[in-house]
Amino acid sequence: MTPLYVARPLLPPLEDLTELLGEIWSSGIVTNEGPLHNRLEAELAQRLNVPFAKLFNNGTVAMLCALLSLDLSPGAEIITTPLTFAATAHAIAACGYKPVFADICEDTLTLDPRAVEKAITSKTEAVIGVHVYGTLCDVEGLDRVCKAHDLKLLYDAAHAFAAMQGGTPVGTMGDLSVFSLHATKLFSTFEGGLVTSNDEGMAQRLRLARNFGIMNEERVAVVGINGKMSEVHAAIGLLNLKIFEEERDIRRALRAEYDQVVGRLPGLRAQIKQPGVKQSEQYYMIIVDPQVYGATRDEIYDALKEREIFSRKYFWPICTDFDCYKNFTIHTVHDAPVSNNVKDRVLCLPFHSGVEAEHIAAVADVLTELHCTRREPSVSKVG
Ligand code: T4K
Numbered sequence: 001m002t003p004l005y006v007a008r009p010l011l012p013p014l015e016d017l018t019e020l021l022g023e024i025w026s027s028g029i030v031t032n033e034g035p036l037h038n039r040l041e042a043e044l045a046q047r048l049n050v051p052f053a054k055l056f057n058n059g060t061v062a063m064l065c066a067l068l069s070l071d072l073s074p075g076a077e078i079i080t081t082p083l084t085f086a087a088t089a090h091a092i093a094a095c096g097y098k099p100v101f102a103d104i105c106e107d108t109l110t111l112d113p114r115a116v117e118k119a120i121t122s123k124t125e126a127v128i129g130v131h132v133y134g135t136l137c138d139v140e141g142l143d144r145v146c147k148a149h150d151l152k153l154l155y156d157a158a159h160a161f162a163a164m165q166g167g168t169p170v171g172t173m174g175d176l177s178v179f180s181l182h183a184t185k186l187f188s189t190f191e192g193g194l195v196t197s198n199d200e201g202m203a204q205r206l207r208l209a210r211n212f213g214i215m216n217e218e219r220v221a222v223v224g225i226n227g228k229m230s231e232v233h234a235a236i237g238l239l240n241l242k243i244f245e246e247e248r249d250i251r252r253a254l255r256a257e258y259d260q261v262v263g264r265l266p267g268l269r270a271q272i273k274q275p276g277v278k279q280s281e282q283y284y285m286i287i288v289d290p291q292v293y294g295a296t297r298d299e300i301y302d303a304l305k306e307r308e309i310f311s312r313k314y315f316w317p318i319c320t321d322f323d324c325y326k327n328f329t330i331h332t333v334h335d336a337p338v339s340n341n342v343k344d345r346v347l348c349l350p351f352h353s354g355v356e357a358e359h360i361a362a363v364a365d366v367l368t369e370l371h372c373t374r375r376e377p378s379v380s381k382v383g
Pocket residue numbers: 005006007008009058059060061084085087088130156158159180181182183184192193310314
């Protein structure tokens with residue numbers, strides 16, 4: 001069996017890419033809002049059913065530009081979750097704002113609106129919810145808190161490409177939604193980012209932010225950076241846009257197969273299913289209860305690795321464990337912070353169209369063996 005990784009990039013047919021590269025070579029326009037870039041923005045807005053879609057060179061820079069476009073006060077506090085990729089918090093800090101970490105809900109593992117409410121101070125100006133692993137935040141709860149306290153609401157939708165809640169596309173939630181189009185994502189441009197908005201003024205500010213704040217040849221209006229996507233990346237995006245749904249269908253079926261394996265094993269819990277939500281199918285995450293299952297998350301990780309199956313402990317360490325944030329406050333409405341409790345128990349299994357029947361069987365073997373070996377003494381005691 002060849003090594004199996006947590007993610008695998010979606011690769012469009014090479015001959016199709018060569019054709020688009022031909023267009024780029026003929027035009028001589030390789031970046032700075034070129035024709036393929038503009039075509040991809042239009043196609044994404046249509047596909048995601050959002051009024052405005054702006055492309056960036058990666059998800060982190062997209063978040064940075066989203067924050068810049070909000071024009072918050074220097075040193076403003078932004079409340080977010082500690083259970084996320086480093087980029088969410090780093091984008092806040094890199095803009096000169098202060099990340100404040102609030103706890104998460106036990107079922108969804110996304111930002112808890114009640115914890116957000118407790119974390120609000122006179123300096124709070126925005127909240128960033130993260131649809132972590134593709135599980136959608138309590139959008140209504142966060143919306144209610146943010147409206148009540150006049151806070152901007154952003155979503156880090158890096159894991160939620162093309163997700164829907166009822167009839168609502170994920171990209172229309174909050175003031176802005178920020179997507180990563182990295183190689184490891186369901187839809188990718190290899191490196192890339194995207195911000196969606198319902199507001200034309202916001203879309204214009206995003207455009208300025210990604211192009212050094214340059215309004216025209218004679219005027220630089222605001223602070224901005226280089227957040228532009230190249231034509232080559234846009235070409236990959238145009239082609240992947242045609243095939244990502246097929247990949248999502250395969251992952252949906254894979255989720256059902258994993259669910260069967262996980263459902264048989266006490267002490268393992270699969271990611272929550274949200275009624276009425278069309279999942280992005282970005283990650284397959286399990287939560288391990290070592291007391292019940294009989295082995296720890298790390299033991300599962302190691303045992304899979306021995307078989308060259310590389311799962312990932314996303315997102316451990318959590319942001320409040322990072323050297324740069326470890327003394328920052330974490331707020332919670334629970335006695336034991338949920339984030340701290342769950343961080344050693346989450347594991348993402350390989351989840352993409354390269355996962356075949358033999359891999360699922362190998363994962364099932366490992367998970368079952370670990371459970372049976374460790375549970376035998378107590379099972380025989382009961383028997
Ligand atoms: N917000 C959230 C919630 C995020 O998860 C992320 C990124 C961001 C914001 C920021 O967006 P970007 O600025 O990245 O667009 C990966 C990705 O680099 C990162 O995009 C992603 N989240 C994060 C969760 O995962 P690593 O360090 O775990 O990636 P890496 O290189 O170990 O890749 C994972 C596996 O994927 C590899 O073991 C093999 C496979 N792989 C990877 C690459 C890059 C391939 O098969 N081919 C490849 O080219 O961070």
